[in-house]
Amino acid sequence: MATAASTNSKNVGHLLAQVAAERGDAVAIATPGRRGADGRRTYQTITFAQLEADSTRLAAGLAEMGVTPGTRLALLVKPSIDFVSLVFALFKVGAVSVLIDPGMGRKNLLRCLDQVEPEGFVAISIVQAVRVLMGRRYKTAKKNVTVGRRWFWGGPTIEDLRKTDVGSFQTFAAADDDPAAIIFTTGSTGPPKGVLFRHEGFYEQVQQIRDRYDIQPGEIDLPGFPLFGLFNSAMGVTSVIPEMDASRPAAVNPLNIIEPIHDWQISQSFASPAVWNKVGLYCEQHDIRLPTLKRVLSAGAPVPPHVLRRMKNVIHPDGDIHTPYGATEALPIASIAASEVLDGTELQSQQGAGTCVGRRFSGIEWRVIRITDTPIETLDQCESVADGEIGELIVTGPVVTRRYFTSEEATKLAKIADGERIWHRMGDVGYLDGEDRFWFCGRKAHRVQTLQGDMYTIPCEAIANNHDSIYRSALVGVGEPGMQIPVMIVEPWGDKYPQSRAAIDELLDEVKALCAAHPLTESIRDFLLHPAFPVDIRHNAKIFREKLAVWAEERLDLPTQD
Numbered sequence: 001m002a003t004a005a006s007t008n009s010k011n012v013g014h015l016l017a018q019v020a021a022e023r024g025d026a027v028a029i030a031t032p033g034r035r036g037a038d039g040r041r042t043y044q045t046i047t048f049a050q051l052e053a054d055s056t057r058l059a060a061g062l063a064e065m066g067v068t069p070g071t072r073l074a075l076l077v078k079p080s081i082d083f084v085s086l087v088f089a090l091f092k093v094g095a096v097s098v099l100i101d102p103g104m105g106r107k108n109l110l111r112c113l114d115q116v117e118p119e120g121f122v123a124i125s126i127v128q129a130v131r132v133l134m135g136r137r138y139k140t141a142k143k144n145v146t147v148g149r150r151w152f153w154g155g156p157t158i159e160d161l162r163k164t165d166v167g168s169f170q171t172f173a174a175a176d177d178d179p180a181a182i183i184f185t186t187g188s189t190g191p192p193k194g195v196l197f198r199h200e201g202f203y204e205q206v207q208q209i210r211d212r213y214d215i216q217p218g219e220i221d222l223p224g225f226p227l228f229g230l231f232n233s234a235m236g237v238t239s240v241i242p243e244m245d246a247s248r249p250a251a252v253n254p255l256n257i258i259e260p261i262h263d264w265q266i267s268q269s270f271a272s273p274a275v276w277n278k279v280g281l282y283c284e285q286h287d288i289r290l291p292t293l294k295r296v297l298s299a300g301a302p303v304p305p306h307v308l309r310r311m312k313n314v315i316h317p318d319g320d321i322h323t324p325y326g327a328t329e330a331l332p333i334a335s336i337a338a339s340e341v342l343d344g345t346e347l348q349s350q351q352g353a354g355t356c357v358g359r360r361f362s363g364i365e366w367r368v369i370r371i372t373d374t375p376i377e378t379l380d381q382c383e384s385v386a387d388g389e390i391g392e393l394i395v396t397g398p399v400v401t402r403r404y405f406t407s408e409e410a411t412k413l414a415k416i417a418d419g420e421r422i423w424h425r426m427g428d429v430g431y432l433d434g435e436d437r438f439w440f441c442g443r444k445a446h447r448v449q450t451l452q453g454d455m456y457t458i459p460c461e462a463i464a465n466n467h468d469s470i471y472r473s474a475l476v477g478v479g480e481p482g483m484q485i486p487v488m489i490v491e492p493w494g495d496k497y498p499q500s501r502a503a504i505d506e507l508l509d510e511v512k513a514l515c516a517a518h519p520l521t522e523s524i525r526d527f528l529l530h531p532a533f534p535v536d537i538r539h540n541a542k543i544f545r546e547k548l549a550v551w552a553e554e555r556l557d558l559p560t561q562d
């Protein structure tokens, strides 16, 4: 680990210091407060200079508590000024932040914490209370900081840390490979996995996002993802943090997004497709425009074209919606603009071409390789497939993480060595076209392996989705891989839900006819209707196809294939 102060250290904490030197008086973060007497929202704000000073004081306070480079601290604080300042403080002191999205549910959250064994919790009062009540379960967690009121446990509060004399404290001069954070995946194909982030990875994420979207210091962003507050501050962009539960984006009150966009003349916003779905609908129904918004970023899951279309209608006429593609392990990988989807790729997607996720970021190299479920140790063991042929996407570059913190086995299954470099297997299947764009065809784990060959979810589901009454569909396989029977499950739009057995049969017959007429889906014999698919809470979009496969198996009396 590097210890001496060094100017070329890729610690994101250094980027904040630079921004504070250049535009110290500008607002770094604003959070909505009470309404004033005139009914208008008031905002609590902090400038870049104040954020720089505050995070350094917190970092010095953590150092005084015995936190050293490498100490693992679970950070469980709601998106707020304190959250952003604490993330910077943890970077500055060199601690490894453990970031867990409460949206993954209590059981998964506790499981993740058990695997990481944090050495302390920097957390809101209720989390500290649970930690203490859990007794010996978190006995290794000794360095605890309470954000809010301390009830019946010891350790300093964040306000105590703020009283620290900074003295000779210096930001940790991180080497590229020093660990910076452990962040968990959504867990849409099994339990969430803890991804180990290096300092260089974060630093490069900031550069790549800034360069690709031409984000300028002085812009104002509304971050629907808590960590985007960190990236913004490192880019000199003001963050207006909206009032919403970031782990339940679909439950957002659209007015809590629309109001700050108007109040602050916000030019950019980064949020989950679930948020844009709500906001777009609300704006359409109430004839509201968001003309200051020029750049909408929607990430984390596929974004349905109807969501893109609605949002494009309400933002600035020259504005666009960009959908970055990537995974917790490797982000950002590629990106596509709504204009390119709506004017072109959407039509191909409807015909079963998959979802075009666009062109790669400049720092990324990618390949599509022959699908296998076994580990691949080195790059020379991979067989690349031709353009247009479906395989698994592998990627390398500075933003690509190198291993999981929590599972050696997962690391073996997902990483490929290539000299000094590591390639990540995305676990996604698809193909590259002649323009070096990637077309996403689903998760590798969700492919249906029949006697006649593999079937891919996204292209097949698109055929069923062409029916007017169908909101979304899921292709699942029942039986042993290699001999699976494909089953198409459909979920109708709420207002088009068939009200009788006869109406259900009629709808299913129509979907069946659509699928029978397309070569990708003509072999599907079994169709089922489901009222509301199980999906992940974080994005409200990732269909839990494993659960649906079990559900389908219980409903169908299928002959076993010999």
Ligand SMILES: Nc1ncnc2c1ncn2[C@@H]1O[C@H](COP(=O)(O)OP(=O)(O)OP(=O)(O)O)[C@@H](O)[C@H]1O
Pocket: 185, 186, 187, 188, 189, 190, 191, 192, 193, 299, 300, 301, 302, 303, 323, 324, 325, 326, 327, 328, 329, 355, 357, 426, 427, 428, 440, 442, 443, 542
């Ligand atoms: N723009 C996009 N379009 C389509 N799918 C996307 C897009 N961006 C991300 N995804 C999907 O999300 C995945 C990454 O999600 P994330 O890292 O949150 O974990 P997960 O893969 O859902 O969970 P787990 O790996 O635990 O099963 C990608 O591999 C891809 O399948």
